[in-house]
Amino acid sequence: MIHHTQVGIIGAGPAGLLLAQLLHQQGIRSVVLENRSRERVESRQRAGLLEQNTVDLLRQAKAADRLDREGLVHDGVILSYNGQRHRVDLAQLTGGSRVTIYAQTEVVKDLIRLRMDAGESILFEAEATTIEGLDTNASMIQYVHNGENHTLICDFVAGCDGFHGISRQTIPASLTTVYDKVYPYCWLGILAKVPPSTHELIYAYHAHGFALHSMRSPEISRLYVQCSVTDTLDDWPDERIWAELQIRLGTAGWTLQEGPFWRKPSRPCVAS
Numbered sequence: 152m153i154h155h156t157q158v159g160i161i162g163a164g165p166a167g168l169l170l171a172q173l174l175h176q177q178g179i180r181s182v183v184l185e186n187r188s189r190e191r192v193e194s195r196q197r198a199g200l201l202e203q204n205t206v207d208l209l210r211q212a213k214a215a216d217r218l219d220r221e222g223l224v225h226d227g228v229i230l231s232y233n234g235q236r237h238r239v240d241l242a243q244l245t246g247g248s249r250v251t252i253y254a255q256t257e258v259v260k261d262l263i264r265l266r267m268d269a270g271e272s273i274l275f276e277a278e279a280t281t282i283e284g285l286d287t288n289a290s291m292i293q294y295v296h297n298g299e300n301h302t303l304i305c306d307f308v309a310g311c312d313g314f315h316g317i318s319r320q321t322i323p324a325s326l327t328t329v330y331d332k333v334y335p336y337c338w339l340g341i342l343a344k345v346p347p348s349t350h351e352l353i354y355a356y357h358a359h360g361f362a363l364h365s366m367r368s369p370e371i372s373r374l375y376v377q378c379s380v381t382d383t384l385d386d387w388p389d390e391r392i393w394a395e396l397q398i399r400l401g402t403a404g405w406t407l408q409e410g411p412f413w414r415k416p417s418r419p420c421v422a423s
């Protein structure tokens with residue numbers, strides 16, 4: 152089946168969804184193609200901290216109502232160096248810029264709801280397979296939806312399908328310059344069902360490796376520990392994670408509250 156639109160957007164992550172909303176505000180038609188289910192896209196745990204420019208852009212896009220109600224606004228962050236803590240007052244140093252804790256999954260949910268409420272097209276479980284005619288006025292995205300092949304003809308293609316998507320591979324190698332830095336360690340990022348132990352984030356340097364104490368809400372803590380690239384989850388039982396966090400975050404003068412882990416990743420993430 153052949154369909155037409157002005158902008159074909161591949162990927163319903165924050166980039167594709169926000170672009171779709173900004174285009175909608177300008178009266179430009181678009182179709183969003185997403186290969187995962189809505190449920191999967193809305194539950195993927197990723198980022199949780201929005202910088203001021205992102206908050207400002209979401210407000211401009213009229214996508215910040217819930218963010219403004221529920222986001223946790225922080226004026227500063229804490230840097231910990233071998234147990235010594237130093238607070239950086241971001242708001243004071245920048246003339247009012249702050250960071251807001253609001254999970255990427257929530258941003259994605261808000262943008263999907265806006266799109267659906269506006270009756271604009273978004274297809275889940277629709278996998279883009281090829282992009283053709285990028286140097287013509289009628290580019291084509293081939294995609295598979297409900298087991299059927301479809302063609303989307305569009306004036307522009309926006310490849311918002313992330314690092315592993317097809318858009319990146321479609322750009323000729325001769326036109327691409329890749330700047331890459333892969334660090335020789337991994338991150339283990341965990342969500343714990345325990346109220347955050349401090350109001351602001353703690354980024355900790357320690358001889359054992361980096362650790363981060365962050366949060367997703369007043370009930371959920373987000374914690375990271377740096378680990379080796381060869382580590383698997385079996386190397387990191389819950390007790391070891393808490394013990395390392397206690398050491399790396401340095402608990403002099405405050406208490407790191409422990410609680411049950413709610414979500415652990417299937418493996419540590421490569422740092423890049």
Ligand SMILES: Cc1cc2nc3c(=O)[nH]c(=O)nc-3n(C[C@H](O)[C@H](O)[C@H](O)COP(=O)(O)OP(=O)(O)OC[C@H]3O[C@@H](n4cnc5c(N)ncnc54)[C@H](O)[C@@H]3O)c2cc1C
Pocket residue numbers: 161162163164165166167184185186187192196197198199200255277278279280311312313314315316317340420
């Ligand atoms: C564990 C983790 C923690 C992170 N923490 C932070 C953080 O604290 N702060 C921060 O700023 N950033 C963080 N990031 C990075 C942040 O999540 C990404 O920068 C962000 O997700 C990029 O958004 P995006 O829309 O470009 O891509 P993505 O979110 O990757 O979205 C791409 C979408 O395209 C879809 N797709 C892929 N291929 C196809 C296809 N062929 N057809 C149709 N759809 C397709 C995918 O399913 C996906 O939904 C983190 C990332 C990870 C993995």
